[in-house]
Amino acid sequence: MSIFDFLKTFFDTFGNYITVPIIIFLICLCFKTPVKKAFASAVLIGVGLKGMTFITSAFGSVLSVLVKQIIEYTGLNLPALDIGWQAVASVAYSTDIGMMFIGVGLIFQIVLWLIKWTDIFMPSDLWNNYSIIVWGSMLFQLKDNLMLAFALMLFINLVTLLISEVVQKRWSVYYKYPGCAMTAPHHIGDAPMYLALNILLSKLGMDKIKVNPDTIRKKIGFLGEPMYIGIIVGLILGIVGNMANLTSMTAWGQIANVTITCAAVMAIFPKIAGIFASGFTALTEYSRKTLKKSKYGKNREFIISVNDALGYGETATLTTGLLVIPFAVLIAFLIPGNIVIPVMVLPSLPYMVEIPVCLSNGNIVKSWVMACIVFTAKILMASYWAELFTQVAANAGFESAITALAGGTLIIGFIMSNCTAGLITMAFLTMNPLVIGAVVVVYLVLYVLFKKNKTSVQDYLENLALGKITSEQAVTN
DSSP: OOHOOOOOOOHHHHHHHHHHHHHHHHHHHHHOHHHHHHHHHHHHHHHHHHHHHHHHHHHHHHHHHHHHHHHHHHOOOOEEEEOOOHHHHHTSSSSSEEEEEEHHHHHHHHHHHTTTTTTEEEGGGGGHHHHHHHHHHHHHHOOOHHHHHHHHHHHHHHHHHHHHHHHHHHHHHTTTTTTTOOOEEEEHHHHHHHHHHHHHHHHHHHGSSOOSSHHHHHHGGGGHHHHHHHHHHHHHHHHHHHHTTSHHHHHHHHHHHHHHHHHHHHHHHHHHHHHHHOOOOHHHHHHHHHHHHHHHHHTTTOEEEEEEGGGGGSSHHHHHHHHHHHHHHHHHHHHHTTOOEOOOOOOGGHTTTTTHHTTTTTOOOHHHHHHHHHHHHHHHHHHHHHHHHHHHHHHOOOOHHHHHHHOOOOEEOOGGGGGHHHHHHHHHTTOOHHHHHHHHHHHHHHHHHHHHHHHHHHHHHHHHTTOOTTTTTTHHH
């Protein structure tokens, strides 16, 4: 068995519940964390990840039935089925180049931090690298060009880190995880659209519509608590999913089940996220102590990359994500050019809305509008890649893809709806040095501009989120 076969078997066997804690344990030891505390951190992170999976899996199974009913009564019949992130991970780790990037990417991310290209220490969320790897794996299978595939993955990594630094302070402040950054590429790739929309909607005066958990709580008292917001949102979703059958007791039984499930997720998920977050306490403490004594840590900020699950259960985030579900199904039915039936992505929508929620400081209405617009772009991006992805997945031996092609249908995972990575991959697939060079130059210009104005950019986003910038100033600044 080659080293790549071993790595693939290891990742397939243990998954992120084991690999992420192992990585965190090793990183803790590198920063001179006592073994006992390092081990405790690893266990907390593993328990947190597993707990989140228990909740989202149960939540997903309830929502999936509801979504299928909505699809049935709307008559949605499209050739590409969204089957979830697992398909994307399978393709990412199906090639030697995918497994090679585990090691190369880890070294690359450490070097970027050591040379101060970025202040974000990305290896602490190594698992989410699969959503970088899939693009390189796909290009490699299509073009059989090892060097170009590696260049693509490393470049997407660079772009991901740049965008992450832009939104890092806002995300960290809003979700109350100091010194942390959410670097999941499949979410960060949407951030440029959200940044532009946030400014535009502020210019249009949408910040005046104050709908966030605090204002809801003040207006309606105890019904504004997360658990009761879950009941309200769940009731809306349940009714939407049973519009064709509201006169039956069965329908109202399902509505009640969806309602209490949403309330449970709202109440329980933040506690599980707290367990997960506590696993990073020792790493944060000892890394900063160690770095203060090191030449690499002098006069700089140390930012730890964390999993996107940390924001999922926050009240405005979960509420916004759930409210996007009916729109997501509706737009799939209406928008010209779409071929994807969104299914597995729907319970994951609260992950996708973390950036608009934090940029708007929890404004549910503004976040919902931004998320709906961006989801429209994402479903078109997923439609663009569906045929190619299915072919590549079938070539990699992914059974669902083989079955889909045999039946004249397609599959896709919404990780492939990453608009930034998708556009970059399109440029690299041309294999035209001028096109690729132009993309790299744009990145370098933006990188230099941001590094020179980092404080100003982050302060602007803070002031915009907190309402300290008027609608007239939103663009002129």
